[in-house]
Amino acid sequence: MMKQEGEYSSVSGEWPLSAYKWKTERFFDKYVEGLKRKQITGIRCTGCGSIFVPPTVICCRCLTRLRLENDDDWIRISERGTVLSYTISYMEILPGGLKERKKEDRIIYALVQLDGTDTHMLVELRNLFEEDVKVGMRICAVWVDEPKGALSDISHFIPVK
Amino acid sequence: MARKVAIVACSQLIYEKKRNSSREMMVYEVINELLKNAGISKADIDSFISAQNDYLEGRTISNMRTVGPSGAYLKDESKVEMDGAFAALYAYLRILSGTHDVVAVYGESMASCYPPYLPMTWTLDPSFDRQNGFVNEISAAALQACSYMYKYGITEKQLAKVSVKNLENATKNPYALRKINNIDIETVLKSRLLYSPIRALNAYPLTDGACAILMASEDKAMEMTDKPVWIEGVGTCHDSYYMENRILADCDCLQLAAKSAYKMAGIKDPLKEIDVIELHENFSHEELIFYESLGLCSKGKGGEFIDTGATLINGILPVNPSGGALSANPVCATGLIRIAEVVMQIKHEAGEHQITNKKEVNIGLAHGQNGICAQQNIVFILKGARKCEM
């Protein structure tokens, strides 16, 4: 329907993305099974030896399909890692625009490379002052009390004392 | 042109209604198949061009996540958001420039992922046709079919013949999706009526699939294969959005595209000189119109032309021996499949659907299209054995 907006008219419509059914390989299945046991697991590429955490299904470095079904390719990963980069979220990014957070509600997000892996993952960092977060700092995972086999089983990361 | 460009390998996956993998894995598989067929590794490829459409993928920047699976990691990569045959054109331009020697092209889409037929309605003027809701790719094709049939006295039976021919050919194509054994005109005329005169078997099937081809400069091609297929000519044309500026019953836009491709390849009498044609016909009437636009017969004679049996797999000029888009139509891959199929015919590697009644299949035509009622067309002339003289 045409509507008037100031001097000019416009018509509206939408992109029904909710009608799309994307398909993906279930590379998180074994990973979240591990999380339920409070274990971080990664998958090793048989082509180049890269270790992926979070897992994935194709290694783009050497163009190898990772063997999700092969238990031997899944390996236990340390809960500790190094901060590669971080941000402190001062504002919430909402579909309508930006909303400022209260100081106590600010969140520190970090890209962490877990020891022995070739990838990074995005995590939340707690238990430190904003000014103390540094690239290169050592951090470790904190689990939820009752893991249920979901990505949220790792609650957040904290600095290693 | 300073250089010559050949197609050295191609790959297809079995077309499916609902493929059991992610599209990334589908890309990975079709590229792996290509590397295997060409006997090379991804290190040998300079550049990757994909044919993808973000509205079919449900993702903006749809190539962002296929860089890795396609082998384009740390390579020169780009995306043509059109039918795959246009991506092949881009690869061809890159090689001719002398800046790239070996280029892989792939096209893909999954109809089981996107809401069928809707993405094409989003190409329409949002303030008129899209709001009105009367135009979609099938209703527009029906208006074209009706106009064509009325103007030239084409019958529904002649439309059905296209489906029968192509779907019969498809039964011998291991990749084809829609295969109907013992199909006859009655089967087509009894299939579900969608928008008159278009019935289910006059229209393409919704398909998941991907296709890839490997193109190379002359020296590289000669290293890689003893059966290069040369690109002799290419022509493309974009027509008006508005129906009155196109004469629906005559696809002038394809005629112009073919004219420039013929000129480049030195083809004077396509009917005599071309050995095989693979058309991107989304609907069966399109194939008849395309016969005329390509100059295989005069205007209005598409119906008579199919009646002669000339375009059957054992006819004088087989069209769509693979089964064409009526047998499988993964949008964005379809034009590439046409190229791949012509290449297979010229290399005598088509297997059960190989044309056998000719001494040799040496010159082929592959066609791709984009948009409602074939608004954009592209024609490739491919040639085997002897090197092209230019």
Place this chain on the structure above:
Amino acid sequence: MRNVAIVGVGMTKHVSKRRDVNIPEMVYEAVEAVFQETGLAPKDIDAFVTGNMPAFEGINTPELWGGGYWGAYRKPVIRITTGGSTGASVAQGAIYAVASGVYDTVLTLAFEKQSDGDTSVGLNSTSLADFANLNSYGATAVTTQLSSAIGLFVYQATSYMHKSGLTIDQIDKAAAMLRRNAAKNPYAHLKQPNITAEDIAKTPMISYPLRFGHTCPASDGAVAMIFTTKEKAKKITRKPAWVKGLAACSEDGTVLGQFGGGSINIDPAEQRSCKFAAQKAYKMAGITNPEKEIQVAEPYIPFGHQLFIYFERLFLCKEGDAPKLFDQGVMDLNGAIPICPSGGVMSNNAIGAAAMVRIAECALQIMQKAGEHQVTQDVHTAVAHGLGGSANLNVVTVLGDSPN
């Protein structure tokens, strides 16, 4: 590669909302401008290469609707799209089209009418499929943080600051410089002639270390360029700009991989694909010492910190030296290597067009047609850059004042 000349540039004035025209009508203005500039008409054009960001405006392949408005009726049209780098990828498509010998004169255009859509949701739609998978496995806050461009590029900023010692103050200064440059550019959107680093420093922090003043606007605008052969260029303009080198390079997406899986591109600031592309383009252009041989650069900078990153990744100085050189005024309009004299993407961001505008601006500098924002020194060689995807698609084009 045969010589390819840029003989004309046409641009619309970029603004936040062009509600008075629809998409084909807006793009026509850029096409009309380039035809006026060159004295050419559609009959002189052999092919069109076009593109914009899909999904931002909700129009699938807008060429199908708009092609005729732009002179493409019954001509070859190729549509290329690669995200933020679209404009640069489109222009390179046109360069290859001429270089190939298949087409002599090619009109290339890129555009975005962001006011027709919701840009934040548009950007979001690059990754909704990935988020959908993560959410189906119970991921929570992390995915929502990522659903914006700043949510991605901020990790580039922190990582680079750590490596080079870049400070927020310097990002403030860079942002102010770009906005001041834009004030001299008649086509720019955000013009703030008197803005200072202190003004930028007063803008609120969105996501540390990036403030509101470090971010780009959303613009409506279009750009068109005409590329042609050496022979034809002579008849059109006295001083064309020449394509000296071009390359693109793609790698794995940063921060998130396919369907939320791991990515091996672990440092968003490293930009290996940019370095690869730049090396290849320089080699083609016969440039051995870019620091000395390039007089102006237009990197793709939607966020202030990227001025420093891409100055280095385009080899305009040694890694880690950019902040120091910035303080010395090297990147100013009258410096040794002015960066984004146009004001850059920070001041002018019609996404699909933005990366082509970088090439167009380099061409204007070489042709000495930039007007008020023409740099002080003579420009013999210029480099333009485009960035797309999840900071993983890089496109580099080198232009010069003489043919190869």
Place this chain on the structure above:
Amino acid sequence: MAKREEVKEVTTNINPSYDWSVGYYMERFIKEFKSNKIFGVRCPACDKVYIPPRMICEQCFKKLSDWVEVSSEGSIISYTIGHVELDNKFGGLKEPIEPNIIALIHLDGSDSHIVHQIKETSTDEIRISMRVKAVWAKDPKGYLTDLCYFKPI
């Protein structure tokens, strides 16, 4: 080949929305519907009158500004009977309540063909070159929907 359960289908509930400027030409065209009038623009070079009106004559590459009222009567160039219709939410084809007739219509006084629906006729009667006329909403508001459908004269 992966087993079926190794692939997962995932979805979102976010639907980006758009608000397209219609531009001067379409705006006037649609607003004139309020007085049940159909306006086109004439090309100064080839003299063709286009509806819907547009800024450019593609063939002459001329800017258009000469407004002309065209008739709301015309004839059918081509038609189709829709035994299916498009599902605008989920895509794919669904059964319509009754078959609907969609036609390519040439309005008198114009050189254009527009696609619209035909009502108040039967699927047996419809034919090419049939004369039709516009049926307007009872209470036209200057919307596209004011032009309800065409019916045989």
